[in-house]
Amino acid sequence: MRYQPKLRAKDYPNILKKYQSGLSQAEIGREYDVSGQYIGRILKAHKVPGRVGGWNTSKLQAKQNHRKILALYHEGYTISDVARQMGYTPGGVHYVLRKAGLV
Numbered sequence: 001m002r003y004q005p006k007l008r009a010k011d012y013p014n015i016l017k018k019y020q021s022g023l024s025q026a027e028i029g030r031e032y033d034v035s036g037q038y039i040g041r042i043l044k045a046h047k048v049p050g051r052v053g054g055w056n057t058s059k060l061q062a063k064q065n066h067r068k069i070l071a072l073y074h075e076g077y078t079i080s081d082v083a084r085q086m087g088y089t090p091g092g093v094h095y096v097l098r099k100a101g102l103v
Helices: 009-020 026-031 036-045 059-074 079-086 091-097
Strands: none
Touching: 009 026, 009 036, 026 036, 036 059, 059 079, 059 091
């Protein structure tokens, strides 16, 4: 028996619209009974810019947020203060600082 793909090319425009409206790859995958990774490959093939961590944040916006986190930390704010001000968790701020080699 021949393999029948779960998604067809006619599904792709709807997938792209759903992703651009804010749904995560995993959420879209559940709707179509495929993995979020499979949805990610479709998006990549259509050159759709990715989001960070499934949130509605573009990579450019995340980089800008990370620069602001670093600036606040350099100004003397604590990790908790930075997290509150930026809408991050303290663990998320710590991750950014660790990647920058500051903690």
